[in-house]
Amino acid sequence: MTIVDTAPANDNRRSSRADTLAALKARFGARFSDSLALRQQHAHTRTWLPNQPAEAVIFPESTGEVVEIVNLCRASRTPIIPFGVGTSLEGHLNAPRGGVCLDFARMKRVLAVNIEDMDCEVEPGITRKELEAHLRDTGLFFPVDPGADASLGGMAATRASGTTTVRYGNMRDLVLNLTAVMADGSVVKTAGRARKSSAGYDLTRLLVGSEGTLGIITGLNLKLFGVPEAILAAICPFTTLEGACRTVTSAIQLGLGLARIELLDALTVKSVNSYSKLALAEVPTLFLEFHGTPAGTREQVEMFKELAASEGGGPLDWAERAEDRNKLWQARHDAYWAGLGLRPGAGCVATDVCVPLSRLAECLTETHADIAAMGLIAPIVGHVGDGNFHVLPLLDMGDAAEVVRVEEFNIRLVERALAMGGTCTGEHGVGSGKMKFLGKEHGAGVKVMAAIKKALDPDNIFNPGKIIDLP
């Protein structure tokens, strides 16, 4: 993997930045590090982008400390890149213009769980599994599940979603308010804890998905849900992708209480059979989860069965006990690693388009044809209730020609999705990897985004070179 030297060329600024780094080192002592290995690890990225480490990593412990860092960095225009646990997929954590990385590993407290209000207040470094463990005995849960054990701060910053979004919403929907340090050093709490408000511009939603470019998230209030009385898991094979997609559409129209609707294409099912020693039919398959009351969920499963049968789906296999449910869903959870097993030693690029449901089958079919025409090995998994799917082309990251071919494949995929009214990224975010698509997706909207960025971060110190490229 290439390592790019990101020290700024301008000598004056470098000296000023050196002063800033020295001041930060003096202030944070052992919680400041400029070790190369640590810096590289903090810039790691699962894309084809080169590793671009920051000049130092700092471990703040409070919002007040983040304010201090922002105030110190602003004078010398030293970039600040917030870091959760490093599961980002689009180069969000790179430091193309140097600067300091803020690792929130020491800010992962749960400050409050408000049972009656069904919300909680957390620091940004806590991961979703850590929060899950903390909530275990409360009867409440936080539903957003992007697969990786990401930090909540990072999930808010990238507007993450995942398998349960079709029912419970994504980070856009489930962040009640944020505390953020702005570029002028002010601390903003974006809203109160009321479930709704019409009091001015929606700063919560502006910061969610802003990827550290408008403010640094130092606290989050999250909506929680009651653990459903009954949970049923099911898997249902289909003869065609179209049949699976049409069944999903009908089920959503009927308002069935589907909490997860995941599609694995035939190749992915083949890979998990091999990886997990299963014997699933190697056809497009839906993995489902129903949440509700005992009678309600069973009624829904029966309705789903009927819908599926009319589209060439079935037999549907279902389970209610936690142990049996997990067994049924194991194949879905293993899909990423199983996919990699299709080409031992290969890397993988996680694409992320999302289209209107009515175009999903068409988009999947055209994408399969493209994969076949290119001779790629590229399993597909999809959060199909949202119209979002990930093609995972396997490639030799060291083979520049192959990287270019996969990049071209992704460009065609994104253009296909945009032409269908979709988006270049359903849940991974823009980072630096998807900036090239923003103009095509948003047109004049990009100018509006740039105006907001310039207004809120005039010195461009917050994660520069991501989403919007100010000079």
Next chain:
Amino acid sequence: MTIVDTAPANDNRRSSRADTLAALKARFGARFSDSLALRQQHAHTRTWLPNQPAEAVIFPESTGEVVEIVNLCRASRTPIIPFGVGTSLEGHLNAPRGGVCLDFARMKRVLAVNIEDMDCEVEPGITRKELEAHLRDTGLFFPVDPGADASLGGMAATRASGTTTVRYGNMRDLVLNLTAVMADGSVVKTAGRARKSSAGYDLTRLLVGSEGTLGIITGLNLKLFGVPEAILAAICPFTTLEGACRTVTSAIQLGLGLARIELLDALTVKSVNSYSKLALAEVPTLFLEFHGTPAGTREQVEMFKELAASEGGGPLDWAERAEDRNKLWQARHDAYWAGLGLRPGAGCVATDVCVPLSRLAECLTETHADIAAMGLIAPIVGHVGDGNFHVLPLLDMGDAAEVVRVEEFNIRLVERALAMGGTCTGEHGVGSGKMKFLGKEHGAGVKVMAAIKKALDPDNIFNPGKIIDLP
């Protein structure tokens, strides 16, 4: 009602504005009017704020025409105030600095209903009942119901919600994308039709709730839902407000499929008994609606009954047939007019605080005590599943002392809600009426809002004097 002359004092600007108005008149002919009656009607407001009419009313027919108007107005800094149907409650439609009112009565087409995607594309002037009629045979519906037959553009602009928000969300949640004309004359489509996206800043949510101060909404894509298979309506009297509130909290925690949870306090029930010739027990009463499958909704009603009984609630009266449901809910629908009947000839001020659910009973109880101490007649209705309630103090609008007393009551109410982590407005918006509370509610966030306003509307031509007061 006072009429304030809003022509600007500066003579140079006035002449330039006169040129702009002349150019607009020449361009729009019969669709331009400067009749005083029409101008006053377009500035009407249900608050104690004086009527401040615009200098002219224009009826655009397309996004392109709005672009023309914006470009003409920008040169002379002529304010533009968008108008739906005039149900605003916080002076949003006043023209404190003059300018032109854009009435969207000629832009109310439904451009598309995408059944499979469960969304539709509409122009901003269509009202929610017109949309409801249009969707009648599609099996789909748009759930946001603020009571009044508001325009969808206005509902988006004020981030409206209403009785079904506890289940289906509000305008923040249900606008898929907006088309808006920005202050530089550019046309922005804020997003595609995919159900989710992480592609850059959330311009949709930034414009929703911006009350015409950042961009003029000329098109909306809205999420729709399948009409539920079964709908049950119910009403349930309680001995105490606390019991009603605790029952609501428990029901939400259990994830019951409650689509509406409305509270009428004892005085409101008394007023509807008198207004609608009913004989309901004059105690705090919950009006409920359950959506789901036939078995699911009945199961939920049974569960709700048990919860209510343990909190001193019941007997619960329920109905399934549309006719019977409507009869049961009539009292809720009549509540506003019934309340006015408590003091014939009086006006009413619609307050709008929203608090975390755990504080709702306390906030209601303290507010009742304040009402009693002041000797006000002030029925209360609440969207209690969201923690949002409206106190409707009845007053003689012509009695300045009484207006001041009610204003002071509202200030105390807002401060009470803010101290509990709530908001000054759950769904009505800021307009000019609630600007005085924003600093207390948002602190440093107000500066961020001002920076955004300045960046996107540097000449302050979009609905000036609302939300944020730029010079």
